[in-house]
Amino acid sequence: AVAAPGAPALTTLGATAHPFHGAHQPGITTPAQTHGHLVALDLAPGAGRREAADLLRRWSTLAARLMAGEAPPDDTDVARDAGPAALTVTIGLGHGFFDATDLAAARPAALAPLPVFSNDALDPARSDGDLWLQVGADDALVAFHALRALQRAAAGTAAVRWQMTGFNRSPGATARPMTSRNLMGQVDGTNNPKPTDEDFDQRVFVPEGGDPGWMAGGSYVVVRRIRMLLDDWERVSEAEQERVIGRRKSDGAPLTGGDETTPVDLEATDADGGPVIAANAHVRVSAPETNGGAAMLRRPFSFHDGFLDDGSPDAGLLFVCWQADPLRGFVPVQRKLDRGDALSAFVKHEASALFAVPGGAAEGEYVGQRLLEG
Ligand SMILES: C=CC1=C(C)c2cc3[nH]c(cc4nc(cc5[nH]c(cc1n2)c(C)c5CCC(=O)O)C(CCC(=O)O)=C4C)c(C)c3C=C
Ligand SMILES: [Fe+2]
Numbered sequence: 001a002v003a004a005p006g007a008p009a010l011t012t013l014g015a016t017a018h019p020f021h022g023a024h025q026p027g028i029t030t031p032a033q034t035h036g037h038l039v040a041l042d043l044a045p046g047a048g049r050r051e052a053a054d055l056l057r058r059w060s061t062l063a064a065r066l067m068a069g070e071a072p073p074d075d076t077d078v079a080r081d082a083g084p085a086a087l088t089v090t091i092g093l094g095h096g097f098f099d100a101t102d103l104a105a106a107r108p109a110a111l112a113p114l115p116v117f118s119n120d121a122l123d124p125a126r127s128d129g130d131l132w133l134q135v136g137a138d139d140a141l142v143a144f145h146a147l148r149a150l151q152r153a154a155a156g157t158a159a160v161r162w163q164m165t166g167f168n169r170s171p172g173a174t175a176r177p178m179t180s181r182n183l184m185g186q187v188d189g190t191n192n193p194k195p196t197d198e199d200f201d202q203r204v205f206v207p208e209g210g211d212p213g214w215m216a217g218g219s220y221v222v223v224r225r226i227r228m229l230l231d232d233w234e235r236v237s238e239a240e241q242e243r244v245i246g247r248r249k250s251d252g253a254p255l256t257g258g259d260e261t262t263p264v265d266l267e268a269t270d271a272d273g274g275p276v277i278a279a280n281a282h283v284r285v286s287a288p289e290t291n292g293g294a295a296m297l298r299r300p301f302s303f304h305d306g307f308l309d310d311g312s313p314d315a316g317l318l319f320v321c322w323q324a325d326p327l328r329g330f331v332p333v334q335r336k337l338d339r340g341d342a343l344s345a346f347v348k349h350e351a352s353a354l355f356a357v358p359g360g361a362a363e364g365e366y367v368g369q370r371l372l373e374g
Pocket of ligand 1: 184188189227282283296319330333337343
């Protein structure tokens with residue numbers, strides 16, 4: 001997909017490239033792209049450890065090429081003329097992968113199925129899976145091209161179980177870089193752990209010498225398809241919408257004052273002595289301070305898959321969150337949100353999955369090699 005000599009230079013958007021090789025897989029701390037595909041695949045009957053290893057090697061080689069903006073052999077030309085456009089490919093392993101490959105003894109304890117939450121309305125056909133791919137790019141054709149190439153490379157070994165497509169704001173759409181908004185109109189992502197935080201790596205990545213050893217540099221991803229009940233949400237006043245979250249809609253600032261980056265003051269009281277941030281406000285219930293320090297890196301995509309028969313949008317958030325251990329990240333926070341989050345009245349969790357995402361591959365190595373050949 002490299003431009004011909006003498007052709008006009010690609011814009012920054014097209015030319016942006018992320019490395020595939022490194023300590024961690026791409027697509028975790030890389031800025032969320034405009035277009036995202038999340039895909040789960042199941043291993044074919046009869047596909048075992050050797051076939052799985054071959055597939056992970058093929059995917060790793062292909063991902064490295066695509067992310068560098070190079071066309072794979074037998075290309076479909078869909079991304080011809082485009083640069084890598086910030087493409088990332090992330091590869092994960094689900095609970096069933098370890099049974100199919102006779103590696104159950106190496107399955108991380110952290111991959112135990114997530115608890116059932118009382119408000120869940122999960123569709124098994126759009127949940128779980130043996131393998132997972134996350135493809136993100138700032139160009140829709142680049143993203144589709146990579147997705148299709150990865151699917152073709154799996155033929156005979158693994159078949160698609162479910163696929164979800166999402167989006168974020170395009171780079172350059174706002175006058176200055178800003179935290180993205182979700183489909184409820186809220187500034188979403190403000191109080192995420194930052195790579196500059198002292199405990200960032202500890203929260204997000206499995207340490208060297210962690211358990212199991214082959215997951216060093218890896219992370220666990222929780223994926224939830226959360227439909228937003230937008231007809232109900234949009235009927236509510238802006239003041240009430242702000243009480244539900246605990247932040248201002250216009251700029252994401254806490255209701256306790258300041259600007260978007262000002263810490264939320266959970267202790268603040270109003271003239272009547274009541275809490276400024278309501279007891280069931282989303283930011284109070286989900287904050288690390290009220291969850292024994294539990295935290296996760298949220299890197300979601302919005303989705304819109306048309307309209308349901310009643311005319312309501314089938315739209316919401318492909319909630320994707322990353323943590324070194326789901327029991328110190330998603331699970332305790334979701335348990336608390338499930339019991340007492342003001343936002344619950346406006347959302348429905350419809351699909352769920354948890355994957356182990358191994359550490360990044362070194363040059364010449366493939367993702368998961370330390371598990372499959374360790
Ligand atoms: C289990 C984890 C979480 C789920 C599920 C979840 C769903 C969800 N969240 C929003 C909108 C916002 N969330 C915000 C903050 C926030 N959310 C979570 C966790 C889950 N959210 C955390 C840990 C935090 C940070 C809390 C803090 O420390 O302050 C915000 C505020 C802005 C921000 O910090 O990002 C918004 C807005 C929606 C719409 C949603 C489901 C559709
Ligand atoms: Fe949230």
